[in-house]
Amino acid sequence: MTDVTKTFTLRRRTRGRLRRERTTLDAVDGVSFTVPRGEFLGYLGPNGAGKSTTIKMLTGILTPTSGRVRVAGLDPSRSRTALARRIGVVFGQRTTLWWDLPLKDSLTLVRRLYRVEETAYRARLAELTALLELEPFLATPVRQLSLGQRMRGDLAAALLHGPELLVLDEPTIGLDVVSKATVRGFLARLNAERGTTILLTTHDLGDIERLCRRVLIIDHGRTAFDGDLAALRRTAGADRQLVVELAAPGPPVELDGVPVTDVEGPRQTLRLPDGANAASVVAALAARYEIRDIALRETGIEEIIARLYRGDR
Known part of the structure; x- marks a missing residue:
């Protein structure tokens, strides 16, 4: 993604006028970044920062106003069908599964949509069933699944065709502690063992701390930070x-x-x-004072990112 912008035109009716006033909104304003193969990138920002707009341009749902977008060597807006076969997408608040069908039947339909060869499908389904612990509810209609079970089903559906890039939008939203741990463990393993490139947007900063080596923060449509967590702590003046x-x-x-x-x-x-x-500090203290207990605390990731949003340094 190179110097990408996305501008929306808004029409608002003003008091006392029949005509609507037209204004423009720069949802994304000159954003550039590259995600190398095999990276696990956390893409963060406050509500309205431009995260969802960026994701929609990367997946071909929206066309950029200006700039250049390439995903797996393809222009997403011009090659949506070809791109769909090379990426997987999971939106935490929406499901791609068929509501009234058992989970296994939904996955069978996904297989047909992507035209996955039968032998490859059986092998991937068996692997995903084991890794995501799907077996107990494969025969359960999707509408009867818990949120955590449905999320695991959505992850399986997104990975059945063996994508090289997985785009996740709030994959752990609303999940309990056990379900979050299952999803996080699976994603970490997928990235480490299979080399799947993962782009994660989330408001759950625990996901970022446990999964992402690199963090990119967008605010008001512009890049506010791009680097690892250690650099983020230094930038925000974490102590x-x-x-x-x-x-x-x-x-x-x-x-x-x-x-x-x-x-x-x-x-x-x-x-x-x-x-x-x-x-060294602890050793110096122990040599001069009688100490009963000692603990090291670092500024939490939530506070660090809040400082960055506020412009604190």
């Missing part, structure tokens, strides 16, 4: 804190270059400077 519980209450501990930010009885919080070795 590390050392929480120390002393044997007894006392004045703030004194250690060169390590300020105390909070004292509450015997518990004191120290801010570690950038590049500081936590083990």
Whole structure:
């Protein structure tokens, strides 16, 4: 994707006028990025940032106003049928399965849509059934499946034809802890063992921390960050804190270059400077003070991304 824009024309009726006023909205404004084969990319942004518009251009649903989009070497808007055979798409709030059919029958129809050869279909279905634990509900109508079961069924449907790219939009939304763990474990294995390229959009930042090596953040239609999680922490000014519980209450501990930010009885919080070795700081504290307990805390990914949205550095 190179210097891509997508502009929508909006018509609004103004008070006291018969004609509607026409305005334009730049949903995506000059976004460029490349996803190498085999990468697991987290694509983030607040509501209205342009994530869904980007996904729709990548899958051929929308045509960019300007710029160049290529997926698997194809122009998505001009080669939708050819592209559909090379990618899989899962939207967490919509299903591609047939509501009144048993899950297995839905998957059989998907196989026919993609014209997957019978032997390949049986092998993939058996593998996906084992990895996603589908066996107990293959005969259950889709409308009777739990949200977690349906999501696993949608993942199987998206992968039956062996796509090289998997696009996921909120795949764990509404899932319980066990179902999330199952889906996350499957996606991690799919990427690591099969080399499937995965593009993930989500508001569940636990997905990002556990799955993605690279994060791309879009805000107001423009790229706000592109890099790994360590670089994101540095960009947003994330800090590390050392929480120390002393044997007894006392004045703030004194250690060169390590300020105390909070004292509450015997518990004191120290801010570690950038590049500081936590083990060395702990050793220096233990040599001078009697310590009962100690914990290292890092700024959570939610706070880091919130800072980036606010423009904090």
